[in-house]
Amino acid sequence: MKKLRVGVIGLGIGQVHITGYLSHPGAEVVALADMNKDRLQTVADKFKVAKRYISAREMLDKEGLDVVSIATPNKFHKPLALAAFKAGCHVLCEKPMAMSAADGREMISASKKAGKRLMIDFSTRFTDQSWSLKKEVEAGVLGDIYFARTVWHRRRGIPGFGGWFGQKALAGGGPLIDLGVHRLDLALWLMNYPKPEWVMGSAYNKIAAALAKKEGKAFDVEDLAAGFVKFKNGASLEVEASWAANIAEREFMETRLYGTKGGLVQRNIGEGYNSEAEIFLEREGGQFDMKFHSPVRSMKGAMHHFITCIQDKTPHMATGEEGLIVMELLDAIYLSARKGVPVKIK
Ligand SMILES: NC(=O)c1ccc[n+]([C@@H]2O[C@H](COP(=O)([O-])OP(=O)(O)OC[C@H]3O[C@@H](n4cnc5c(N)ncnc54)[C@H](O)[C@@H]3O)[C@@H](O)[C@H]2O)c1
CATH class of the missing domain: 3.30.360.10 (Dihydrodipicolinate Reductase; domain 2)
Structure with missing residues (x-):
């Protein structure tokens, strides 16, 4: 079976994603992106990945990736996920899914529109x-x-x-x-x-x-x-x-x-x-x-699971929909804390 071409954006915990993908014979990590040039070079050298991008969007445009991991600060999860779906990629996004439930909903509808998967790295x-x-x-x-x-x-x-x-x-x-x-x-x-x-x-x-x-x-x-x-x-x-x-x-x-x-x-x-x-x-x-x-x-981790499910065409765990329920709870807890009243979830 053809190996899936993987790119990783954000190279802090993103390094754990690289290791996870490398443990799967069906995936190859072909490109990395990080705004921090020094970190990009260090990590790309460490994992011997040739294609390196300061701009994640440029990587998405040029690399024809099948799968993208998003491991940046939370603010960038949604815009990068939307860009990745536009580029035809399946997305494994770090937790929390997004900054709010509204952002999470946009991510789910973009994934549906693109016909691509969205998984959240609930690693526990x-x-x-x-x-x-x-x-x-x-x-x-x-x-x-x-x-x-x-x-x-x-x-x-x-x-x-x-x-x-x-x-x-x-x-x-x-x-x-x-x-x-x-x-x-x-x-x-x-x-x-x-x-x-x-x-x-x-x-x-x-x-x-x-x-x-x-x-x-x-x-x-x-x-x-x-x-x-x-x-x-x-x-x-x-x-x-x-x-x-x-x-x-x-x-x-x-x-x-x-x-x-x-x-x-x-x-x-x-x-x-x-x-x-x-x-x-x-x-x-x-x-x-x-x-x-x-x-x-022996569980082999979220990245291994994601690749296996894509290749076998089976449902993956930790779906965007579950990520969204977590976001709805977080929004409601923060809102209730601000207002001092209970909050109903529709
Ligand atoms: N699943 C887990 O157990 C786990 C553990 C740690 C962090 N996280 C999550 O992973 C995400 C990243 O956390 P971290 O600890 O690695 O943070 P970090 O600050 O160490 O690393 C983030 C990296 O993203 C880069 N970056 C920022 N914006 C970017 C952009 N627009 N394009 C490309 N690169 C960009 C930064 O330069 C930095 O190198 C967060 O959402 C965090 O909640 C999850």
Whole structure:
């Protein structure tokens, strides 16, 4: 089968995309784009990619690409996705999908118009552990899931303090749109993406604002946000995210699901990026704990999955439509936080 020609835009986390594509025999990374010339040269040299572009649009015009990864600051996700669809490419876009649900809708309609795929890099799903948990939930082990709590907090961990992550005009929001999206997607995916109905949210900028003032840095997003979501099926979910909070852990991630037959937790170990998972059951009056130990299969990551699905003409996971539900929740949490009232999602 002919190899798919891949281009990657934005070479921070975009380097993880390159590695992901290189792991697939059906893909070749033929071109890279980054506005930062030094980074472009360094990364292109490292991965031995010959075609290098300062302008992503020029790359899209000239390279006849089949697949494009977008891994730039959030503000550029939508315009670059629209340009990529126009150039006839399938798009794998970094999370968050966009700056707002309205932008996300435009991306989905452009993908439909072009007849090309749109996938969002909700990378937390693409691990053996998450996949095993999903299989247990699908087998009905938890029964009816009626509550979830999904969080990612940092004691002090503002990415690139003073840079684009902390600027609303470039990022759209703070830790909720950055970290919260991962934990939200994980919980929603495990719950089979129930339709949200009502949202209540709060957002604060207490610790980072003081730090930014002291250090003369730009920072106009929240440093902590929380949301409570009520779904149409009666279930509810609580999401929390922060980059600066007075907690014990350097980094704390946890997703819990509460079901009629069982409960589930996935949480990080040792304040790092590896995680453990357990399922809690009651059977015939006895209470059992089921601990995840080792993978039963090997997930190869979002990029590998995307290429396989394109080649096999099978549906891919982490669709634009799921990305849009996450964006609708974020919009509603931020709006509720601003207005101080619950927000209804149509
Ligand atoms: N899935 C994950 O786990 C994960 C992890 C980190 C970041 N992200 C997401 O990836 C995106 C990028 O984050 P990052 O940490 O790599 O940021 P970064 O600032 O390290 O890198 C972004 C790169 O994009 C380049 N760039 C900016 N605008 C561009 C444009 N218009 N055309 C071409 N290049 C452009 C910059 O020069 C920079 O090199 C963000 O949306 C972020 O939320 C996802």
